[in-house]
Amino acid sequence: MKSRNEILFEKSQRVIPGGVNSPVRAFRSVGGTPVFFARGSGPYVWDADDRRYIDYVGSWGPLVLGHAHPQVVKAVQEAAARGLSFGAPTESELEMAEWITHCLPSMQQVRLVSSGTEATMTAIRLARGFTGRPKIVKFEGCYHGHADSLLVKAGSGALTLGQPSSAGVPAEITAHTIVLDYNDATMLEAAFKAQGDKIAAVIVEPVAGNMNLVKPGKEFLAALRELCTRYGAVLIFDEVMTGFRVGLQGAQGLFGITPDLTTLGKVIGGGMPVGAFGGRRDIMQSIAPLGPVYQAGTLSGNPVAVAAGLATLKLVQAPGFFERLSANTTMLVERLQATARDAGIAFSAQSVGGMFGVYFRAQPPETYAQVMESDKAAFNRFYHSLLAEGIYFAPSAYEAGFVSAAHGDAQIEATITAAKIAFGKLTIT
Numbered sequence: 001m002k003s004r005n006e007i008l009f010e011k012s013q014r015v016i017p018g019g020v021n022s023p024v025r026a027f028r029s030v031g032g033t034p035v036f037f038a039r040g041s042g043p044y045v046w047d048a049d050d051r052r053y054i055d056y057v058g059s060w061g062p063l064v065l066g067h068a069h070p071q072v073v074k075a076v077q078e079a080a081a082r083g084l085s086f087g088a089p090t091e092s093e094l095e096m097a098e099w100i101t102h103c104l105p106s107m108q109q110v111r112l113v114s115s116g117t118e119a120t121m122t123a124i125r126l127a128r129g130f131t132g133r134p135k136i137v138k139f140e141g142c143y144h145g146h147a148d149s150l151l152v153k154a155g156s157g158a159l160t161l162g163q164p165s166s167a168g169v170p171a172e173i174t175a176h177t178i179v180l181d182y183n184d185a186t187m188l189e190a191a192f193k194a195q196g197d198k199i200a201a202v203i204v205e206p207v208a209g210n211m212n213l214v215k216p217g218k219e220f221l222a223a224l225r226e227l228c229t230r231y232g233a234v235l236i237f238d239e240v241m242t243g244f245r246v247g248l249q250g251a252q253g254l255f256g257i258t259p260d261l262t263t264l265g266k267v268i269g270g271g272m273p274v275g276a277f278g279g280r281r282d283i284m285q286s287i288a289p290l291g292p293v294y295q296a297g298t299l300s301g302n303p304v305a306v307a308a309g310l311a312t313l314k315l316v317q318a319p320g321f322f323e324r325l326s327a328n329t330t331m332l333v334e335r336l337q338a339t340a341r342d343a344g345i346a347f348s349a350q351s352v353g354g355m356f357g358v359y360f361r362a363q364p365p366e367t368y369a370q371v372m373e374s375d376k377a378a379f380n381r382f383y384h385s386l387l388a389e390g391i392y393f394a395p396s397a398y399e400a401g402f403v404s405a406a407h408g409d410a411q412i413e414a415t416i417t418a419a420k421i422a423f424g425k426l427t428i429t
């Protein structure tokens with residue numbers, strides 16, 4: 001008897017490429033049938049067969065409050081009743097911009113868009129327009145959305161599917177993208193020495209979350225800042241994932257590094273389509289209608305999406321919010337490590353704020369190369385054992401996991417119980 005998930009997946013593959021609207025959802029790297037979700041509440045989701053899971057993906061990061069938070073749902077319902085979209089300025093967009101620039105002072109001005117890809121694509125164009133230079137620097141394994149010039153040795157779904165550099169992107173475009181090793185400041189210095197006068201920007205995930213979680217080395221971010229300042233390049237922190245996930249001031253607040261531009265997404269939409277880019281006022285003056293760098297969007301600042309984001313931003317300001325989120329996430333990874341150690345499995349895990357990484361290698365990776373040394377087959381078996389126990393991790397060894405404010409002791413206890421079973425199965429070769 002086929003499950004409803006299987007029936008839905010068969011049908012969706014007939015009309016949607018791969019049966020999914022974003023490749024990493026397709027379970028291609030872990031194998032098996034993607035879970036079709038029917039509803040979510042707090043830390044839980046239910047699939048099309050009404051099976052319940054503890055959710056550690058949270059829609060890839062946006063749901064830092066958990067699913068269907070009552071105050072977020074109410075804000076969306078009230079906004080929708082006032083009209084779904086106007087294509088004109090609204091007060092709520094102004095309020096959102098004020099919240100963001102208040103929480104992230106480096107963002108002296110900000111523009112709202114509808115996705116993280118739009119945010120990073122525009123930040124790159126803006127940096128090129130502001131400096132008049134053609135080249136950009138990114139790091140292997142980092143993912144900044146699917147804009148042409150950034151789909152070079154990218155992470156997330158591109159890496160998961162084994163196509164880090166996408167087809168369909170002309171060499172003339174990627175010729176201007178310099179790809180370096182994450183956490184290798186020496187390599188960066190050499191690149192600037194060689195062609196610093198042509199480099200418009202360096203874009204970086206200040207905590208990498210798309211080659212699984214990789215923390216920035218002690219001096220890496222400081223070296224990025226110093227070199228960009230020295231050579232007049234724009235330092236772009238892509239905080240689409242880390243923004244309002246690792247702390248109220250993002251990774252830039254955590255590490256005390258001030259970027260020139262920041263991109264945001266995910267949490268600032270609270271589950272609805274919102275992205276943003278912003279930063280130094282002198283750079284932002286180059287954006288249309290003020291300056292020559294064009295950018296636009298029919299639904300940019302959409303009032304219903306902004307209502308979800310605003311409600312979320314207000315709730316994460318609660319005293320101790322990120323301390324509690326970080327403590328719970330730390331407890332999860334420490335208990336997972338202890339459980340694996342008891343089972344004699346080569347496993348490690350780490351977290352930053354409300355995001356975490358798990359690795360089938362003895363130590364957390366510090367570079368892309370070390371990520372690739374992890375035992376992917378072991379992860380895939382672990383993944384499906386957890387899934388069978390009602391624990392939903394990201395269906396890829398190259399994605400970070402996410403804890404929400406709705407996850408508590410009960411969910412972590414249940415996860416550890418499931419992990420004990422999953423690690424036990426791994427010891428049976």
Ligand code: KE4
Binds near residue numbers: 265
């Ligand atoms: P979106 O265009 O998917 O909203 O954002 C692109 C993006 C930009 N920058 C960073 C650091 C990101 O993590 C992302 C998107 N993240 C992936 C998950 N790792 C989205 C999931 C998907 O592609 O379906």
